[in-house]
Amino acid sequence: MVNGGPHKAGCTYTALREAAGALEKRGIETEICWLGNEPVAGCAACGACRATGRCCKKDAVNLFLDKAEKADGFVFGSPVHFASATGAITSFMDRAFYAAFGAAGLFFGKPTAAIVTCRRGGATAAFDQLNKYFTISGMPVVSSKYWNMAHGNTPDEVKRDLEGMQVMRALGENMAWLLKCIEAGKAAGVPPPEQEQRVATNFIR
DSSP states (O other): OEEOSSSTTSHHHHHHHHHHHHHHHTTOOOOOEEOOSSOOOOOOOOOTHHHHSSOSSOSHHHHHHHHHTTOSOEEEEEEOBTTBOOHHHHHHHHHHHHHHTTSTTSSTTOOEEEEEEESSSOHHHHHHHHHHHHHTTTOOBOOOSSOSEEEOSSHHHHHHOHHHHHHHHHHHHHHHHHHHHHHHHHHTTOOOOOOOOOOOOOSOO
């Protein structure tokens, strides 16, 4: 789990913990990685990660990518800033997901989800933004009882959003179920989807 909020134990952490609790009840180990509150650099488009599968900048992105190799699933969380995910998690995901294109299998086929927290509005726009990283990477996107959002301006307010907390628990339950289904499929000899060589079509010739 990635906490893209500026506060280590803020609203986004509170929502992630609710989902983590449901996963842990089903025997799934979780870890929440906080991006911190220092600036996260954007992608420099240098292309170095094409060869190595890691970013040329030595920071939280590469630490996450090292962990991602062993992870079976992911949840990315962000508060809403001006109807978008935070600048920090946007830069982080731009670089992590671009680097992962150079590391076969790092994200492909692994269940994932986004969660967002906000005081009042902009949640669906930020939620949509984060989901686009997953669908371009061949990741099964895990849903809940509603869009994965919780409302509140403080962690205590988020906890009092009873529907939001239920949504997080349902997300954890659904992800635990899918992870166990994937493991059962592997044990039964069900092969993963076959990946064709990527075709890139440019519209200007």
